[in-house]
Amino acid sequence: MALTPTPHNAAAKGQIAKMVLMPGDPLRAQFVAQTYLEDVDQFNSVRGMLGYTGTYQGARVSVMGSGMGMPSIGIYSYELFNFYDVDAIIRIGTAGGLAPDVQLRDLVMGMGACTDSNYAAQFHMPGTLAPLADFGLLRRAVEVAEQLGFDYKVGNVLSSDVFYNDDETVNERWARMGVLAVEMESVALYLNALRAKKRAVTLLTVSDLPLTGASLPAEERQTSFTQMMEVALGVATSDVR
Structure with a gap:
């Protein structure tokens, strides 16, 4: 067991809640903390990756940025699961919509995650592992969305290592296989959750449509995706009671 704080996280043991909401953008973490949480304590600002713990409807919840890409969230989620005794992480991120019926601002829940990454190679599996969300968290997210009257879509998402892909046909091919975003x-x-025997689920708001070029501005991505945030907080609140 590594000592805390870590090189990437200034928090001491006990400063981070068992349930963590994790946006990619640290400014979205700040927005969640300032908008929804009470009695907020900032536990991290190392490398600009802001992290906060507070309460929401009486439940203790943390929110922390993950940065962009699998190497970045791989570091932060590994440390949260293995060094800070976090039980569950809810990713609250943005995505590019691929399926024909996915539009800007839609809420997408990642039941499974496809990838073009080699991240899983470290586990030396004898075949292809299909990384899935925790069913309990996913089911609760659906329940909360329905209680709040929010539309949502559940299915496969794609986790890609490449943002500017030289092959301009890849998104169309993933869409043909039913990938939502x-x-x-x-x-x-x-994968980190599976290996640590912890729980994770991804909730995404569609910020752009790669196949059409439609896109939302950066500021709106930081502060306006409140349906995703409120579903995640509802899951976190019910999970820790």
């Missing part, structure tokens, strides 16, 4: 983190999060 593309992002860059969920596979590493799901």
Whole structure:
């Protein structure tokens, strides 16, 4: 067991809740903390990766940025699961919609995560492992979304290592296989959770449509995706009571 703080996280043991919401953008973590949490304590600012713990409807919840890509969320989620005794991580991220019926601002829940990454190679599996969300967290996310009256879609997402892909046909091919949206983190999060025997689920808001070029501005991505945030907080609250 490594000592805390770590080189990437200034928190001491006990400063981080058992349930962590994890956006890619640290400014979205700050927005969640300032908008929804009470009695907030900032536990991290190392490398600009902001982390906060507070309460929401009486439940203790943390929120922390993960950065972009699987190497980044791989570090932070590994440390949270293995060094800080975190039980569950809910990724609250943005994604590019791929399926024909996925539009801007839609809420997508990642039941499974495809990938073009080699992240899983470290586990030396004798075949291809299919990384899945924790069913209990996913089911609760669906329940909360329905209680709040939010539309949602559940299915496969793609975690890609490449944002600017030289092969311009890849997104069309993933869409043909029913993949709802593309992002860059969920596979590493799901694999780390599986290996640590912990739980994870990804909730995404569609911020752009790669096949059409439609996109939302950066500021709106940081502060306006409140349906995703409220579903995640509802899951966190019910999970820790």
